[in-house]
Amino acid sequence: MHPALMALREHLGGIMDVRAAAALLEWDQETYMPPSAASVRAEQLSTLHRLAHEWFTSEKTGELLEAAAEVVRDWPADDLSVRLVRVVHEDYEKARRVPTKLVAELARTESQAREAWKQARAANRYDLFAPYLERLLVLQREKAAALGYPNHPYDALLDQYEPGMTTAEVQTLFEQLRKHLVPLLQALFEQPQPEDAFLRRYVEPDRQWTLNRRLLQALGFDLDRGRLDASVHPFSTGIAIADVRLTTRIHPNDFTSGLFATLHEAGHGLYEQGIDPALERTPLADGASLALHESQSRFWENVIGRGLPFWEYFYPQLQETLPDVLCDVPLEAFYRAINRVQPSLIRVEADEVTYNLHILLRFELEVALIEGSLSVQDLPIAWEEGMQRYLGLRPTTLRESVLQDIHWAQGAFGYFPTYTLGNLMAAQLFMALRTAFVELDDFVRQGTFFPILEWLRKHIHRYGRAWKAAVLLQWATGKPLQVEPWLQYVREKYQVLYPAASLAA
Amino acid sequence: MHPALMALREHLGGIMDVRAAAALLEWDQETYMPPSAASVRAEQLSTLHRLAHEWFTSEKTGELLEAAAEVVRDWPADDLSVRLVRVVHEDYEKARRVPTKLVAELARTESQAREAWKQARAANRYDLFAPYLERLLVLQREKAAALGYPNHPYDALLDQYEPGMTTAEVQTLFEQLRKHLVPLLQALFEQPQPEDAFLRRYVEPDRQWTLNRRLLQALGFDLDRGRLDASVHPFSTGIAIADVRLTTRIHPNDFTSGLFATLHEAGHGLYEQGIDPALERTPLADGASLALHESQSRFWENVIGRGLPFWEYFYPQLQETLPDVLCDVPLEAFYRAINRVQPSLIRVEADEVTYNLHILLRFELEVALIEGSLSVQDLPIAWEEGMQRYLGLRPTTLRESVLQDIHWAQGAFGYFPTYTLGNLMAAQLFMALRTAFVELDDFVRQGTFFPILEWLRKHIHRYGRAWKAAVLLQWATGKPLQVEPWLQYVREKYQVLYPAASLAA
Structure with a gap:
């Protein structure tokens, strides 16, 4: 291996080692960690994440990437080293765009918001969480601005989880899905349900x-x-x-x-x-x-x-x-x-078909929150109306609506659509x-x-x-991402399960 | 807390977080890690240990220690912050004395030696391990020279595990112990042994x-x-x-x-x-x-x-x-x-009394190896003769003698006496x-x-x-470390267990 590539691999290897250690600490926290270690574990994780971030965003990474890019300049585009340099360079550029001060402020606010969310949920009180959500949105918009985006601030947030995908693409896919899914489900909901008490x-x-x-x-x-x-x-x-x-x-x-x-x-x-x-x-x-x-x-x-x-x-x-x-x-x-x-009412308990309506609703709401067309104050009503519209149900507690998922409370805006995608x-x-x-x-x-x-x-x-995912999907299936295969899969399967329902397109 | 002390605590806290992560990775390696992860785990651990070492030996640590020392200068000697600054300053000085190049060379050689030891043990061939032991001793002497010592190079190595204790002190204690222990054990060995098959x-x-x-x-x-x-x-x-x-x-x-x-x-x-x-x-x-x-x-x-x-x-x-x-x-x-x-013949299987003769032998041998009065080539014979002299047994394989313990193979010279101490x-x-x-x-x-x-x-x-341990022991017992309490404990206990043996001093 060329020394410049070796040096890059070595450097990235060290950073990955720190990330791996953090991942093990997180795994341990959920599996074997003694309960009283929670607060010291939070410190340990914060140190490791900070270290990995500082190390990765250092000038050194940029220099090594540049030297490696020089070496692989004329290499074939599908060479692994070429891909490594290209992808890591993108990561590097993105990571450097968010100022350290904002990273720290996000981490602090997310940690406070998570605690507030827990308390708000236990007390069924939105007012305990709303101010944090407000603050999180301000910071997320700042983050989106720092990262940059083609059209919509949500693009930048989505890109963290689904690199290269845009808000408009998701909106198009989800709109096609919604159009077919809502009537399909109405047909299914009319059917008698099979026995499942033995489960x-x-x-x-x-x-x-x-x-x-x-x-x-x-x-x-x-x-x-x-x-x-x-x-x-x-x-x-x-x-x-x-x-x-x-x-x-x-x-x-x-x-x-x-x-x-x-x-x-x-x-x-x-x-x-x-x-x-x-x-x-x-x-x-x-x-x-x-x-x-x-x-x-x-x-x-x-x-x-x-x-x-x-x-x-x-x-x-x-x-x-x-x-x-x-x-x-x-x-x-x-x-x-x-x-x-x-x-x-609860996303994580939903079946594979209705599940996607939960996601469609969350996606609509978070896009609106980020762009400011929906206020934090109006969120609970928008949620309830959405559930009524999509699934014909009305939440009665906040655990069933806006305080249901931890995602927003930990700053994960742009994450929800990936479930349905x-x-x-x-x-x-x-x-x-x-x-x-x-x-x-x-x-x-x-x-x-x-x-x-x-x-x-x-x-x-x-x-x-x-x-990127879109490239792999195109290679594997010969097509860009579409809703038809999923609709076909669902129609075929559930027509057999619910033969009396009329599920044809 | 004074800002200078807070800054020091914060800095040391981060270093301790990295050390804690390494400790968890090591724990995991022995308990739950999937077997195929061994080689990537070695990389992860090496990165974390290197990071913690670099971070601790950085100029920044020195500056923070100096600033903190200034703050606590007139504080009472037993204040925790005073102790923190004092002890960490000692650690820092010692850690900085060993050149980074030597640290890396030690780590590399120890890792190779450990592998060689495993192979040598499996093959019952001392020649597979001896060259590594030779090299380890050269590096250990270099390390001792870098650390500095009052009288004997072994002082510097012992000090890593038993801060403040000297070779001469251990020799004095062990000589007193040997003098009483050898005849005491001879008296015990003559006694009939109790039944223990039910165990x-x-x-x-x-x-x-x-x-x-x-x-x-x-x-x-x-x-x-x-x-x-x-x-x-x-x-x-x-x-x-x-x-x-x-x-x-x-x-x-x-x-x-x-x-x-x-x-x-x-x-x-x-x-x-x-x-x-x-x-x-x-x-x-x-x-x-x-x-x-x-x-x-x-x-x-x-x-x-x-x-x-x-x-x-x-x-x-x-x-x-x-x-x-x-x-x-x-x-x-x-x-x-x-x-x-x-x-x-095997230390880790020995009872609490004979155990110490195993240690006395290892201590004598490692002091002699470090000072050069015993050659690597003569080690097996010296071991066998020692076992004969102390316990009346002759090892027949190298697993029972020089390839018994992993300590030397991983560069831990100065460790053995701590067991008997x-x-x-x-x-x-x-x-x-x-x-x-x-x-x-x-x-x-x-x-x-x-x-x-x-x-x-x-x-x-x-x-x-x-x-330091000596201070705590003095406070707790009113005396410096002595062999009499242990001899008294052993005589009282084993006189009852073996009433026919004559164990009096």
């Missing part, structure tokens, strides 16, 4: 752990390069490509909650484990965007994991492991139960996979997941952040 | 965990500020005063191995948990020396934990928990079994405790450990590194 039957944690780990391994998650632990809120985190950690939740009276959480996190984990090992200890060793990351989790959790072929494979095993729990429940009844579609990407990848493998359903039915995983690795995973 | 009976890991955790809590270890996990080699580590982690080993056919490991690590852990919380995130939040730290682990493991009163308290609980295992074993038989004294300190503290509480044995017999813990906290723990 609340007691299953000992130990048996759940056995099932969850068996699933993980069946999908191809490598437990020599990763782990599965318990946490209150399931998550996945890449400490390194060779060290990817997932968590799940085990509720004795809701065993499918843990199973689907595991499938979801496995999707994230398989993505991170599939990144080219040559990218280890570089900033490219991560997902190309949050939506593409989410597409992987939703793919395994919903498209595969809530599909009939998957349960044709796994349900006999499940019944065998839990004979006392599921002996009287036929496969079809189980399949219907895990795919109930119904309006609900991920769902769309998952369906688009699924349709491409069906074209690549006509026998796709048979593979799943037999528990043969490796051709699917290999295809995803080849087209998506291995690149890490070397290319 | 190998099978005990399910789950029941062992229950017992180990119950013990920990009985001693006063706070599980809200710490944890107990499993690892191959038990250890304890302080991520923070509020986050102290212990590990133990669980062998189904050797349940007392885990119990004593837990008691040992609990001793370390109680020390760290007992440090004044005002010292959190400062370099004073640690034990005053390795020997004093070890005195706490040996105190709970041996002086208390292998004592008759302790088992009068715990044995009924043990029998109740393991009725199938211990119903036919009376307390006295159990007590004798866990206190068998016999010569052996710790034993001496533990006995001296015990005698002081007996004077403070005439009812000490009754406390233990009833499982009432808090007066003991309170006494240790008051006299030792709370100070952290604010004062």
Whole structure:
């Protein structure tokens, strides 16, 4: 390797080591940390994040990038080193645009806002949180201005999570989605609901752990390069490509909650484990965007994991492991139960179809908040009206409306749309996979997941952040991101589940 | 707080945060890390250690120390801030004396030597390790020269682990010990040994965990500020005063191995948990020396934990928990079994009495290696002769002699004597405790450990590194470190266990 590239890799490697340490501290905080260590852990994390930020935004990084850029100037555009220099240069420019003072002010305000949100939620009092939200919005607009944007301040915020995507693009996609989704759901809501009380039957944690780990391994998650632990809120985190950690939740009276959480996190984990090992200890060793990351989790959790072929494979095993729990429940009844579609107030409890209306609403609201067309004061009413309009439900507490999600309280504006964009990407990848493998359903039915995983690795995973999500999706599926594949997926699946509903376009 | 002191605390706090992160990464490596992450973890740790070292040895630290020293100049000598400035200044001076190039060279050589040691051990070939040992000794002498020393290069190395103690002091203590210990052990070795086969009976890991955790809590270890996990080699580590982690080993056919490991690590852990919380995130939040730290682990493991009163308290609980295992074993038989004294070749498997002869030998050898009076080539013979002389045994493999311990392979010269110094300190503290509480044995017999813990906290723990071990020992016991208390402790205890042996001085 050329010395200039080696020097850059070495420098970035050190920064990634500090980020990895922070990631491990965060993982530990949710899994094994003794409760009394919370406040000292906050200090430790703040120091590591600050160090990594200062180190990355230092002049030194710029100099090393410049020297490396000189070396690779005439190299082919798809060379990994060329991509490394290009992507990290973009990161560097963006990171340097936000003044250190603003970074610190954001961190402080977000930390206060998070606490205020918790108290406001407990007391069901919006006035305890509103002043912080107001302040957060001012700072987010400042941040957007510092970062710069083509058309809308929200562009700059969205770009943090979904590099290269614009507000207008999301608005177009979401408007198409809304147009079809609202009538489709109205048709579904009129149908009688399948029985699902058996999903609340007691299953000992130990048996759940056995099932969850068996699933993980069946999908191809490598437990020599990763782990599965318990946490209150399931998550996945890449400490390194060779060290990817997932968590799940085990509720004795809701065993499918843990199973689907595991499938979801496995999707994230398989993505991170599939990144080219040559990218280890570089900033490219991560997902190309949050939506593409989410597409992987939703793919395994919903498209595969809530599909009939998957349960044709796994349900006999499940019944065998839990004979006392599921002996009287036929496969079809189980399949219907895990795919109930119904309006609900809480996003994280929503089914895969209605889920997207929750996101559409949050996206509309946060765009309006950022541009100032919606005031903090009017937010609760706008939320309630939106829920009424989309799902026909009216929240009665603030936990069910504006104080439902922690995202805004921790300054994550521009994050919400990535959930639905991920769902769309998952369906688009699924349709491409069906074209690549006509026998796709048979593979799943037999528990043969490796051709699917290999295809995803080849087209998506291995690149890490070397290319933007839109490029990878275009390469993998031959098309830019569209809503049609998802609508097709939903219509096909739910027409079978709810045959009396008229779901045609 | 004065701004200059605040600035110093803030600066040191950041450095301690990086050290804490490294400690967590090390803990994780031994407990939960996926096996394939070993090589990337080594990079992460190397970066964190380098960062902490560079940050601490920077000019900035010197400036902040100077400014703080100015502020506290006329403050009382026992003020915590005065101690902080004084101790950290000493650390800083010492850390700056070793050139960065030598630090890097040491790290590289130690890492290679560790690998060579593993291979040499597996192949029973000294020649695979000897060249690295040679190189390590050259570098250790360079390090000693850079650090400076009053009389002997070994002084400088010892000072890293046992600040302020000299080679001559250790030699004097160990010579006194040797003089009494060798004949004392000869008398013991002539005695018939008690039965101990029942210690190998099978005990399910789950029941062992229950017992180990119950013990920990009985001693006063706070599980809200710490944890107990499993690892191959038990250890304890302080991520923070509020986050102290212990590990133990669980062998189904050797349940007392885990119990004593837990008691040992609990001793370390109680020390760290007992440090004044005002010292959190400062370099004073640690034990005053390795020997004093070890005195706490040996105190709970041996002086208390292998004592008759302790088992009068715990044995009924043990029998109740393991009725199938211990119903036919009376307390006295159990007590004798866990206190068998016999010569052996492996240090870590030795009983509390012979253990010290292992240390005396290693100390003699490493002093001779450092000063050059013993060559690397002659080391194996010197080891074998020493074992013969002290314990009447002859090692037959290198794993039983020069390749037994990892310490030298990782550059830890000057470390070994702290084990025996710790034993001496533990006995001296015990005698002081007996004077403070005439009812000490009754406390233990009833499982009432808090007066003991309170006494240790008051006299030792709370100070952290604010004062040197010798000062704390003098304050706590009214005397400098001596061998008599330990000899008295051993004679009293083992005269009862082996009544036919003549152990009088």
